[in-house]
Amino acid sequence: MASNRNRVLAGSPFPLGARWDGSGVNFALFSANATKVELCLFDKNGRREIERVPLPEYTHEIWHGYLPDVRPGQRYGYRVHGPYEPSAGHRFNPHKLLLDPYALALHGEIRWHDALFGYRIGHQRGDLSFDRRDSAFVMPKCVVVDPAVTWGPDIKPEIPWAKTVVYEAHVKGLTERREDIAAPLRGTFEGLAQPSVIEHLVDLGVTAIELLPSQAFFDDQHLVERGLSNYWGYNTIGFFAPAPRYITPDGSIHEFKHMVRRLHEAGIEVFLDVVYNHTAEGNELGPTLSFRGIDNASYYLLGDDPRYYFDSTGTGNTVNMRHQRVLQMVTDSLRYWAEDCHVDGFRFDLASSLGRDRENFDPNAVFFDAICQDPVLSRVKLIAEPWDTASEGYQLGHFPPGWAEWNDKFRDAARGFWRGDKGVVPQLADCLLGSAQLFENRGRRPWASVNFITAHDGFTLADVVSYNDKHNEANGENNADGHSHNVSRNWGAEGPTDDPNINAMRDRARRNLMATVILSQGTPMLLMGDEFGRSQSGNNNAYCQDNELNWVDWSQAGEGGSEFQEFVRGLLALRASRKLLSHDRFLHEDPDVGGGTYALWHRPDGEPMRPEDWTSPDLQSLGLLLCSPDTCLLLLLNAREEPVTFRPPVPLKSGWGVLVDTARGSVLQEPGEPLQEESLAVPEYTLLLLESRE
Structure with a gap:
């Protein structure tokens, strides 16, 4: 499909992506191995391809062109030509419409269909965004945006690390069941920006909200076929675009920025849980959505046989952080969220993969060096999930200075101690003082230990004291998914019970665990809803449950949950008022080491x-x-x-x-x-x- 409706000028190879300059749009796409790149323009609904424009220039392995007649709101995608040689690591196919890795916004979600039916119906209505080889889905479209927004006097809270209290939350899960929020806003960034939600966080005493993946992600086909979804969002495909499902029907990407500003006004920092270790394209049998079709051999770590991927993430692929353009994309993405969107920090999913040279982890890997020298990224809060699924993947305590790390040893020691295990006191004692054995090196401070009892992955606090075993039947995998290392205790009955003695012990156990995490040295992290007893009915892997199993039931706050919520609020207020509970140095028997403490x-x-x-x-x-x-x-x-x-x-x-x-x-x-x-x-x-x- 060709047309002369749009003039195409040479443009510039930088910046990458589609950038509106007030006059026209410059398109730039990296691909070292492509032979031709076509820009596909769609109508405003993203359903009909109206023009296909070859990018005319190739500079420094970047394909680029400038279209002076294109404006913000334009829907687009790419078709990339090149060799289809899996044995050499190349998987080019111009029949596939591809997403721009630098797209600032996406229009629509992937719609999975029966391959033949979807292909036939799509072409009857002129939708040429179907794949020819595996045409079981309709692609979303990239959107040209004007990133300008009026921030006003937005001031980042800049809470000192030693005073930071993290609240891990899901955008939809936190707001979907709040009846005081208008229905169209529930489950969105705008819903999270509503005064009632922010007032709850302020009253509780947390200083930062850490949002589960909010960059664009998609539901896996196998989940959709079972009536489920990728609810958690660890299936990223757009590192610059906010997830379309969290934007109101007639809204824009600026709703994310509005949410950040409202939280900042309340003194609350915003952290994003980011997934740069893998993408939604899966293994060699997965869908081609973006990176695989643009330049598979550059974007991914390939195995000894280039037909397959080196997988350290358990998802089928690993992003090739050793490639300079891929590293640039990730750091550009982080800077975009930090500078343009005013995000205060990041939690890196499976962060060990980011420091890999295939089989080996290196705390001085190029990714960590790039972050350390960056004048923007070196100043935001950085939290590692210090493990992945490959050999030598568990790297707790081995990340560079300036990084904090999720400390699962704290979780296991605290749970084990309070359920009555013997032999865990030495480990618990180290954890109570900031896990010095792990983190007191290279000038690191106690806040490097992010202490938690619960997180999105695993039992909620109420379930830790109500179930001995996982109950994941609703996931449709015969209860085989999720781990069995729960370190939990049901105190006499599996699940809900009317026995007052059992319930009394469960309440005390919850108080013990919550007090332990809040009163310890380090950075405490709470899971949304734990403050008033949210349960997932014993499901410790509710990643695919976009329903009431995962959504916070706010009525619990007034049905017995308010007492525990007040207990948590009191603990956090106590921590904030006693420097001894959040010291910025490791404490030892010698007062001189701890600055008099x-x-x-x-x-x-x-x-x-x-x-x-x-x-x-x-x-x-x-x-x-x-x-x-x-x-x-x-x-x-x-x-x-x-x-x-x-x-x-x-x-x-x-x-x-x-x-x-x-x-x-x-x-x-x-x-x-x-x-x-x-x-x-x-x-x-x-x-x-x-x-x-x-």
Whole structure:
């Protein structure tokens, strides 16, 4: 299809993507191995191809052209010519419409159809965006946008790392069931920007919201065929475009920016969970959507046999971060979200893959070096999920200075301790003080440990104390999906029960776990809905459930959940007001190391812990003393089935007063009446926090 309706000038190879300059649009696409690139223009509905324009220039492996008659709103895609030689790593096919890797917006979602039916119907209506070889889907279209937006006096909160409290949330899951939000806004960026949602976050006391993948992603065909979807969104295909499903029907990409500004006005930072380790194209049998058809051999790590991919992600492919143009694309994407969209930080999915030289992980890999030297990216908050699925994939504690890391050792130690496991106290003790064994190197600080009990992947907090085993039958995989390493305890019944004693123990267990993560050194992370008991009915892999199983039921906040929510709010307020609970240095017995602050471990009899005490198989109770020149805090933990009598160390002038008691469910911002006795009985499965002042 050719036309002369649009004049085509040489344009520039930079910047990559489709960029409106106020007069026309410059199109630029990297492909080192293509022989020809055609720009396909579509009507405003994205259904009919109205013009096909070969890009006239090829400079520095970039195909480019300038169309002075194109305006923002134009729908487009590419057809890329070149060899189809899988044995050499090339999979070019000009019959496939491809997405621009630098597209700032996408129009529509992939629509999966029966191959023959979809191909026939599509061509009858003039929709030439079907594939000829595997024509089972209709492609979305890229959109030329005018990125200009009026931010006004947007000021980034710039919360210090030591004061950061992360709230992991899903855009739709957090807002879909809020009745005080207009129906068209629920499940969107605009819905998350509504005052009632932001007020909840502010009242709770979190300082940052970490959004599950919000870059453009698609539902896998095998999920759609089972009536499911890729709800979590770890299936990215557009690194610059916000997910169309989170934009209102008549809205624009600027809704994301509006959400960021509203959160910033409330003092809340915005982090994005980003997936640069793989794409939605899967393995060699997956759909060709963008990168595979543009330049497969450049964008992906290929195996020893180039027909196949080197897969360190468990998804079928791994992005080739060693290629300079691919590395440029990822860092350009990060800068776009940080500069143009004012995002404050990023959590990197399967971050070990980003530092791979195939089989080997390198903390000085080119990706980390690129981030470190970048004047923009080196100043935002960076969080690694420090593992992937290949050999040497588990790299907790090995990321460069400036990075924080999800600490799953904290999760397992805290869960194991409070369910009554023996032998976990030494690991828990290290975790309570910021996991110094992992992170106290190269000048790193305690905040590098992102401490969590729950995250999107796994049980919710309510399910950790209600189920011994996973119950993923709704996923349609015979309960074979998801891991079985839950480190959970149902306390006497699997799932919901009317037994008041079991429910009382579950409530106490929730309080113990929440208090542990909030009162520990490091960066605490909470999962949305945990503050009032959200359950996924024992599903620990609800990635494909776009329904009430995943959506937060806000009515719970007023049906028994408000009491626990108040407990969480109190803990976060306490943490914010006590520097001892969020120190920016690792604490040791020597005050000089901690800038005048120190930490001591105590046995229940009040004596300091001895080396042999740590190896006792019966160790399930201990105390942690944190002291600055004018204040001391004493954390007492008892995971035994019976009460334990503790003898607190000699207090400061005010005596010891209780701040937190998980047996009673109480949190005080000022200590209660000083203890009159030299010892106190800590009930079974209970955490106490005491304070004494000069």
